[in-house]
Amino acid sequence: MQRKISILAGAAALAAASVSFAQDSVIKVGVVQPQSGECAQWGVPITRGVELWAKEFNEAGGIKDASGNSHQIEVTGYDNACYTAGEELTAFRRAILDDGVEFILQTFTPASRKAIAPLATENKVLTTSYGAGYLSADYPYLIGSVTGSPASYMYLVSYLIEENPDIEKVAIVTADHSFGEAARAFYKAGIAPYTDRVEIVFSDPYDPAMAGDMFSIAGPIASSEPDLIVELGFTPGQQASFVETMQQLGYSGLFASEGWTMNFLTDRLQADYLDGRIYSAYVVDASEQSFSPRVAQFYDAYVETYGQAEWSVFASVAYAAMTTIEAGIQMAEEPTGEAVRAALFAEETVDNPLFGESRWAGSEIYGADTHLLTPLPVYVTDAEGNVTLDGIVDVGAWWQENAQAALTELEAGGQVTAQ
Amino acid sequence: MQIALNILSLTSFYMCFALGLALVFGVMRVINFAHGEFYMLGAYSAFLCVSLIGPTTGALTAYIMSFAAAAIVTGLLGVLLYLVVVRKLMDKPLTIFIATLALSYMLQVVVVELFGPVGRSLPSPIPGIVRIGDAILPWSRVFVIVAISTLSVGLWFLLMRSDVGRRVRAVAQNPTGAVLQGVSVTRVGMMTLVAGSMIAGVSGAIMAPIGGITPFMGAAALWKAFIIIIVGGIGSIWGAVAAAFLFGTIDTFMTVAGAGRYLALTNAVIMLGVLSVMPSGLFGEKE
Numbered sequence: 001m002q003r004k005i006s007i008l009a010g011a012a013a014l015a016a017a018s019v020s021f022a023q024d025s026v027i028k029v030g031v032v033q034p035q036s037g038e039c040a041q042w043g044v045p046i047t048r049g050v051e052l053w054a055k056e057f058n059e060a061g062g063i064k065d066a067s068g069n070s071h072q073i074e075v076t077g078y079d080n081a082c083y084t085a086g087e088e089l090t091a092f093r094r095a096i097l098d099d100g101v102e103f104i105l106q107t108f109t110p111a112s113r114k115a116i117a118p119l120a121t122e123n124k125v126l127t128t129s130y131g132a133g134y135l136s137a138d139y140p141y142l143i144g145s146v147t148g149s150p151a152s153y154m155y156l157v158s159y160l161i162e163e164n165p166d167i168e169k170v171a172i173v174t175a176d177h178s179f180g181e182a183a184r185a186f187y188k189a190g191i192a193p194y195t196d197r198v199e200i201v202f203s204d205p206y207d208p209a210m211a212g213d214m215f216s217i218a219g220p221i222a223s224s225e226p227d228l229i230v231e232l233g234f235t236p237g238q239q240a241s242f243v244e245t246m247q248q249l250g251y252s253g254l255f256a257s258e259g260w261t262m263n264f265l266t267d268r269l270q271a272d273y274l275d276g277r278i279y280s281a282y283v284v285d286a287s288e289q290s291f292s293p294r295v296a297q298f299y300d301a302y303v304e305t306y307g308q309a310e311w312s313v314f315a316s317v318a319y320a321a322m323t324t325i326e327a328g329i330q331m332a333e334e335p336t337g338e339a340v341r342a343a344l345f346a347e348e349t350v351d352n353p354l355f356g357e358s359r360w361a362g363s364e365i366y367g368a369d370t371h372l373l374t375p376l377p378v379y380v381t382d383a384e385g386n387v388t389l390d391g392i393v394d395v396g397a398w399w400q401e402n403a404q405a406a407l408t409e410l411e412a413g414g415q416v417t418a419q
Numbered sequence: 420m421q422i423a424l425n426i427l428s429l430t431s432f433y434m435c436f437a438l439g440l441a442l443v444f445g446v447m448r449v450i451n452f453a454h455g456e457f458y459m460l461g462a463y464s465a466f467l468c469v470s471l472i473g474p475t476t477g478a479l480t481a482y483i484m485s486f487a488a489a490a491i492v493t494g495l496l497g498v499l500l501y502l503v504v505v506r507k508l509m510d511k512p513l514t515i516f517i518a519t520l521a522l523s524y525m526l527q528v529v530v531v532e533l534f535g536p537v538g539r540s541l542p543s544p545i546p547g548i549v550r551i552g553d554a555i556l557p558w559s560r561v562f563v564i565v566a567i568s569t570l571s572v573g574l575w576f577l578l579m580r581s582d583v584g585r586r587v588r589a590v591a592q593n594p595t596g597a598v599l600q601g602v603s604v605t606r607v608g609m610m611t612l613v614a615g616s617m618i619a620g621v622s623g624a625i626m627a628p629i630g631g632i633t634p635f636m637g638a639a640a641l642w643k644a645f646i647i648i649i650v651g652g653i654g655s656i657w658g659a660v661a662a663a664f665l666f667g668t669i670d671t672f673m674t675v676a677g678a679g680r681y682l683a684l685t686n687a688v689i690m691l692g693v694l695s696v697m698p699s700g701l702f703g704e705k706e
Contacts, residue, residue, distance in 0.1 A: 036527070038635040040536040150508045176680035204677030209639060213432060214424045214630070215560075216674035237538050237631015248548050248557055264540040264631065 018182045027063070027071045027335045029054065029325075030095035030104040032078045032088060032116075039082035041235055042314050046130075047077040049318030050105055053326070054303055063326065066343070067333050073398050082109050083113040083179065092116040096123050101184060102337045103325055105318060106132030110415070117142050126328075128269050130283055132319040133182060135366035136417060139364075141341060144362065144371035145324035146283045146355070147395050148317065149258055150182040150415075155191035155393045156256055156281040158231050161194050163391070164228070164254065167330070170223035171226035173217070177235025180205055183232035185413020189406035208233060214245040222249035228315035229255050236261035236312075243278070244268045256385040258282035259313035266385035273397070275383040279390070284354065285379050286316030290389045292354050295320070323353045324372055345370075359396055364407060367418035373399070422671060428556065430660075430667035431564040433538025435626050436570060436644040437651075437659045439618030443652030446591040446611040449505055449512065452519035454644065455637025456526040457496060457616045461489035461623025462632040463530060466539045478544040485624050497613035505612060506605065523637065523639055530634040538633035559628050566625045570618065575656050587611060591654050629630035650693045652703025661701055665689075 014213030054073035057063040062070030072333035081087035095101040110133035120127040131148025172187045174180035201224035206217045256279040257335045286299035329335050331343035349359045355374035362371035376393040440454050504518045543559035578584035589597040590607045591670030651658030
């Protein structure tokens with residue numbers, strides 16, 4: 001009798017412990033981004049975006065998987081020394097081999113993605129980015145959660161050309177590094193369908209170290225007399241300095257980039273110059289409150305936590321990128337990289353919590369349909385220096401119509417890795 | 420004409436980075452790796468001054484006052500650096516290098532904690548541009564050119580025409596001989612480090628409206644500063660001016676020609692080339 005009681009008590013204790021364990025289990029998420037140095041201006045907001053995403057679930061008791069188990073999310077930032085491929089790999093080793101991380105958000109920078117692809121895949125760590133950059137059928141654990149970079153540059157420049165038929169000359173201003181090179185190729189791909197009426201008048205890359213002296217960079221650009229300038233690579237302060245310098249050189253056309261730090265621009269430039277001139281498109285900008293109530297709430301939470309001066313569009317980009325992982329966890333029986341990946345790719349589409357039904361694509365560029373093409377909101381500044389929603393690009397439809405022209409440029413720019 | 424103005428502008432930027440370091444390195448042969456962060460703190464001092472007192476005094480007045488604030492902040496840091504690190508490790512230059520490297524990281528982290536990593540923007544308190552023929556130059560850059568030229572000339576006069584300057588040069592040329600002449604090497608060393616730190620801080624304040632202010636802006640400035648003082652010649656202010664002009668010219672032409680990706684390589688090759696032919700630099704004094 002006593003033995004029966006002991007066995008029953010032991011079984012009850014074990015059941016209680018397993019329930020408790022299932023409810024308390026932790027999903028480890030890594031964010032590999034610059035945590036220090038000049039590039040921390042991007043990396044720290046991105047890390048904060050993921051932390052606030054996790055906090056949303058943690059405060060509600062955890063994220064539930066398809067088995068009904070709740071899990072707390074633990075986010076850790078790892079420094080990749082300004083998107084250096086070697087440091088990216090070092091950070092990944094620490095995250096995966098030392099800390100047992102199952103999900104990682106990293107940069108889209110192609111060189112960095114290539115560097116970690118084998119490690120992430122061998123260890124079945126689902127590694128996503130706020131864009132694609134590099135994907136491969138050989139590395140199925142590398143995915144792109146949202147349209148993001150660098151593809152967004154293609155859709156953005158195309159959108160502007162469509163919406164502004166008077167644009168005949170475009171200047172592409174990108175830095176001389178891996179993601180600058182990717183941006184250049186994707187901007188050219190976005191212009192490719194319009195070569196009968198649009199000319200690229202400038203596309204020389206600049207040395208990031210020279211971005212402290214905008215006149216040397218801006219002078220040749222102004223001389224080429226573009227109607228539209230598309231850029232990628234300046235820091236927030238440099239962006240504002242660049243726009244100011246172009247204004248001083250008499251430029252009256254449009255500017256476009258993945259994102260702008262508006263308080264830097266409004267500090268240096270008059271509202272009438274900014275009004276209707278500054279365009280951006282990078283996943284989603286949470287400072288624009290009409291696109292999604294959830295994203296608007298995220299913006300409020302970010303500003304409350306870190307202050308208005310610390311707002312960066314990259315925070316909402318990271319937050320949005322994690323919503324695809326979120327959808328995968330909620331569809332999976334258990335929150336492991338392998339199970340979540342299987343759940344995400346069970347169908348050709350994913351119902352993303354922010355963007356709705358979105359299709360996996362990418363085989364023509366990367367040889368694998370592991371890039372989730374989410375609709376792309378395009379934003380423009382108004383007279384008060386606020387970011388407003390100008391339109392939404394149906395990226396799937398655009399790609400169907402213009403893939404051939406775009407692929408030629410992407411191939412020339414070394415961005416096509418499909419065999 | 421525009422290129423000429425760009426060269427003048429860039430030369431003055433490089434002088435901002437290099438002037439204080441030229442003094443410290445030239446006299447004390449000490450590598451202050453935190454020099455870039457003193458420059459950065461000067462920029463943040465300008466930002467704070469304009470933000471806090473600008474609404475009362477007007478932006479331009481607050482900006483001018485920020486030079487004093489920058490000098491005080493970085494001067495005090497220079498005193499602390501000398502007393503805590505340099506004085507105790509004068510015969511261990513490598514240890515000073517490592518200690519100041521650690522200090523530079525500490526200062527970056529402190530500023531990130533206080534102001535965040537995203538950086539700040541300081542609009543030019545002197546808006547507008549001046550036209551010279553077809554070329555233009557913003558008044559903010561004219562101010563930089565005038566300010567750093569004044570600082571350079573003032574420093575030259577101090578070193579060459581004052582009693583203090585004679586003592587500084589004596590220590591730079593021959594510390595033992597200077598001691599025998601009754602010069603306090605310790606006092607001169609501290610004065611030089613403090614002066615160099617203050618120049619770095621004021622330079623940061625001067626440059627703050629130009630390109631934005633971030634906790635990490637000192638690193639790029641430091642690299643350029645070292646190249647300039649090495650090529651210009653250790654201990655030579657005019658050598659630093661000449662080297663700043665040389666690199667200002669080369670960098671401007673290369674950027675305008677679309678060869679910006681080769682800048683770092685070109686700068687390094689020039690530095691190695693000059694040193695192989697003139698080991699003391701363009702205007703340096705032979706050891």
